Amino acid sequence: xxxxxxxxxxxxxxxxxxxxxxxxxxxxxxxxxxxxxxxxxxxxxxxxxxxxxxxxxxxxxxxxxxxxxxxxxxxxxxxxxxxxxxxxxxxxxxxxxxxxxxxxxxxxxxxxxxxxxxxxxxxxxxxxxxxxxxxxxxxxxxxxxxxxxxxxxxxxxxxxxxxxxxxxxxxxxxxxxxxxxxxxxxxxxxxxxxxxxxxxxxxxxxxxxxxxxxxxxxxxxxxxxxxxxxxxxxxxxxxxxxxxxxxxxxxxxxxxxxxxxxxxxxxxxxxxxxxxxxxxxxxxxxxxxxxxxxxxxxxxxxxxxxxxxxxxxxxxxxxxxxxxxxxxxxxxxxxxxxxxxxxxxxxxxxxxxxxxxxxxxxxxxxxxxxxxxx
Amino acid sequence: xxxxxxxxxxxxxxxxxxxxxxxxxxxxxxxxxxxxxxxxxxxxxxxxxxxxxxxxxxxxxxxxxxxxxxxxxxxxxxxxxxxxxxxxxxxxxxxxxxxxxxxxxxxxxxxxxxxxxxxxxxxxxxxxxxxxxxxxxxxxxxxxxxxxxxxxxxxxxxxxxxxxxxxxxxxxxxxxxxxxxxxxxxxxxxxxxxxxxxxxxxxxxxxxxxxxxxxxxxxxxxxxxxxxxxxxxxxxxxxxxxxxxxxxxxxxxxxxxxxxxxxxxxxxxxxxxxxxxxxxxxxxxxxxxxxxxxxxxxxxxxxxxxxxxxxxxxxxxxxxxxxxxxxxxxxxxxxxxxxxxxxxxxxxxxxxxxxxxxxxxxxxxxxxxxxxxx
Numbered sequence: 001x002x003x004x005x006x007x008x009x010x011x012x013x014x015x016x017x018x019x020x021x022x023x024x025x026x027x028x029x030x031x032x033x034x035x036x037x038x039x040x041x042x043x044x045x046x047x048x049x050x051x052x053x054x055x056x057x058x059x060x061x062x063x064x065x066x067x068x069x070x071x072x073x074x075x076x077x078x079x080x081x082x083x084x085x086x087x088x089x090x091x092x093x094x095x096x097x098x099x100x101x102x103x104x105x106x107x108x109x110x111x112x113x114x115x116x117x118x119x120x121x122x123x124x125x126x127x128x129x130x131x132x133x134x135x136x137x138x139x140x141x142x143x144x145x146x147x148x149x150x151x152x153x154x155x156x157x158x159x160x161x162x163x164x165x166x167x168x169x170x171x172x173x174x175x176x177x178x179x180x181x182x183x184x185x186x187x188x189x190x191x192x193x194x195x196x197x198x199x200x201x202x203x204x205x206x207x208x209x210x211x212x213x214x215x216x217x218x219x220x221x222x223x224x225x226x227x228x229x230x231x232x233x234x235x236x237x238x239x240x241x242x243x244x245x246x247x248x249x250x251x252x253x254x255x256x257x258x259x260x261x262x263x264x265x266x267x268x269x270x271x272x273x274x275x276x277x278x279x280x281x282x283x284x285x286x287x288x289x290x291x292x293x294x295x296x297x298x299x300x301x302x303x304x305x306x307x308x309x310x311x312x313x314x315x316x317x318x319x320x321x322x323x324x325x326x327x328x329x330x331x332x333x334x335x336x337x338x339x340x341x342x343x344x345x346x347x348x349x350x351x352x353x354x355x356x357x358x359x360x361x362x363x364x365x366x367x368x369x370x371x372x373x374x
Numbered sequence: 375x376x377x378x379x380x381x382x383x384x385x386x387x388x389x390x391x392x393x394x395x396x397x398x399x400x401x402x403x404x405x406x407x408x409x410x411x412x413x414x415x416x417x418x419x420x421x422x423x424x425x426x427x428x429x430x431x432x433x434x435x436x437x438x439x440x441x442x443x444x445x446x447x448x449x450x451x452x453x454x455x456x457x458x459x460x461x462x463x464x465x466x467x468x469x470x471x472x473x474x475x476x477x478x479x480x481x482x483x484x485x486x487x488x489x490x491x492x493x494x495x496x497x498x499x500x501x502x503x504x505x506x507x508x509x510x511x512x513x514x515x516x517x518x519x520x521x522x523x524x525x526x527x528x529x530x531x532x533x534x535x536x537x538x539x540x541x542x543x544x545x546x547x548x549x550x551x552x553x554x555x556x557x558x559x560x561x562x563x564x565x566x567x568x569x570x571x572x573x574x575x576x577x578x579x580x581x582x583x584x585x586x587x588x589x590x591x592x593x594x595x596x597x598x599x600x601x602x603x604x605x606x607x608x609x610x611x612x613x614x615x616x617x618x619x620x621x622x623x624x625x626x627x628x629x630x631x632x633x634x635x636x637x638x639x640x641x642x643x644x645x646x647x648x649x650x651x652x653x654x655x656x657x658x659x660x661x662x663x664x665x666x667x668x669x670x671x672x673x674x675x676x677x678x679x680x681x682x683x684x685x686x687x688x689x690x691x692x693x694x695x696x697x698x699x700x701x702x703x704x705x706x707x708x709x710x711x712x713x714x715x716x717x718x719x720x721x722x723x724x725x726x727x728x729x730x731x732x733x734x735x736x737x738x739x740x741x742x743x744x745x746x747x748x
Binding site for chain 2: 282297
């Protein structure tokens with residue numbers, strides 16, 4: 001059976017694992033994705049779905065360029081997935097309005113983003129009196145001014161992950177859910193697949209795309225510094241939906257097409273504990289009310305948390321590992337949804353055509369990994 | 375069929391309606407309870423379950439005496455229900471610790487409750503340094519002092535309502551769920567049952583126990599001033615359960631045997647809208663954190679709201695109506711769970727033995743109801 005000895009085994013069936021499988025399958029490679037749960041069960045299904053590289057960047061670096069490139073892939077990727085699978089993945093170029101409240105840093109609001117303008121990206125300063133258009137007059141009187149990033153966008157991660165799963169399967173990839181990976185098969189110093197609860201899956205090439213679990217609790221043949229970073233989200237339902245993402249330094253509000261809004265998020269180092277806490281819910285809602293007071297009467301729908309794969313420098317781990325045959329699509333921290341299409345393309349290029357793109361900034365080598373076995 | 379012409383039809387299958395049916399059935403009356411939903415679907419299932427007449431009372435009046443009497447019925451009622459139905463209804467005499475925070479009213483903490491002591495009830499003042507025993511040292515440093523009411527208790531309203539439902543059925547009452555009452559059958563100036571979606575139910579005696587819906591939107595033959603008053607509750611899960619109910623002037627924390635705690639509640643006049651709002655969730659949690667800061671790391675489980683049956687003076691409406699054959703067990707506002715056993719007993723006494731107890735303070739006559747038909 002194809003699944004027993006595919007060309008590539010992808011460990012982790014989140015958005016990135018499935019996107020890579022779909023990309024490899026369309027290039028004629030046989031691929032098996034293996035995961036203990038269904039696609040979307042973990043961080044891919046918990047994300048808010050912001051495709052917003054600009055509003056949080058303060059310097060231009062290879063990561064920024066990667067993120068903007070990936071955002072640029074989204075319109076065609078989303079359209080293609082919808083045509084292929086019939087799933088509406090909720091891609092919308094909503095723009096993002098980053099607000100400064102009384103007490104925030106002084107100076108011209110768009111000044112920290114001047115370098116983005118120089119790079120040809122849209123950054124629009126907004127005075128208080130200009131804001132009623134974008135936010136429907138609902139912003140707090142404490143909002144002093146804002147910066148509008150009109151090209152920032154959103155996607156709905158749960159249907160997106162299902163669509164990418166369907167796409168991978170439709171193209172011939174095998175997605176084995178309900179099957180935990182127990183370890184990596186190392187033969188003569190090279191990785192030749194994985195051992196799972198359901199037996200071995202042998203493959204020339206193995207890709208670790210296991211999100212917050214990518215370090216495999218020490219069962220990799222070297223140290224991968226990826227750890228879970230909890231993020232909590234509150235979902236509210238509004239009578240009148242927000243037209244754009246609205247954020248402050250404390251919180252972001254992500255509109256969904258169905259009229260709900262997601263309030264995010266926390267950054268917590270609490271291990272693999274996926275709980276929603278009282279304090280986070282109260283803090284997110286309070287911060288949202290400081291920005292849009294009318295949200296007080298919004299209906300509280302639910303709250304959840306997810307575990308992002310954090311790295312020491314916040315950058316992903318992409319490409320080759322110290323062990324031949326083993327590759328990474330890991331450590332995407334807060335940008336897994338945004339970086340999914342570019343990650344799938346980069347890894348598929350690397351695995352089908354060999355090294356071409358400079359992945360040095362994202363290589364595991366930056367952490368000087370120590371091999372435990374040769 | 376018994377259900378078609380019972381002695382008594384009870385409109386409303388909440389805790390009070392079912393409790394009355396069980397009480398009438400055991401006295402040999404045939405009873406049909408009719409409700410559009412299952413017992414516990416509305417306020418009975420949404421309540422926190424505090425059996426706490428003392429901590430909110432500031433004067434001795436007939437209502438206070440009624441509430442303390444009903445609290446006194448609970449231990450035997452709960453034990454009997456558990457023996458009869460096998461359902462653990464969660465009755466516990468936990469006590470209630472009412473805390474004063476910095477900035478609250480001055481004076482000796484137990485002073486406003488001196489009249490309760492005079493009436494023979496337990497009221498214990500607690501200085502700050504004495505509080506570590508009851509609350510496990512978890513109270514905020516802003517708690518100045520407190521009053522402990524050791525006889526206040528809790529019950530778990532959802533299993534309680536199911537147990538009372540089971541008890542009523544076991545004793546021979548008929549509980550017709552999924553059947554909305556359309557109107558009251560008035561013949562020669564007397565009420566002779568109700569019309570429902572599933573046809574008429576004729577009965578010598580009709581009892582309106584329909585909670586927030588008891589006014590029947592004007593379809594009663596006179597005006598009953600009962601309106602919905604929304605209350606919201608947040609449920610958190612703690613590592614170490616609270617031993618006692620803890621409250622401030624802003625919030626109460628009700629411990630559940632499974633280690634969760636309920637934070638309540640709001641008092642909102644918003645009609646029949648049962649939503650949970652962002653603001654209420656944030657406010658309840660913030661008030662709870664002011665009292666017990668360690669709750670910040672508690673797991674947020676869920677939140678819900680219920681519609682209490684409010685009256686202009688906050689007192690229930692019990693006993694006869696201006697129309698012969700029609701009686702009330704209605705308008706229990708924030709005390710429906712607490713007053714359920716005494717209400718069932720009073721109404722059952724009235725319907726089987728005739729007037730004995732003075733119900734003047736709780737009579738609908740205090741609202742001078744105007745008959746619309748004779």
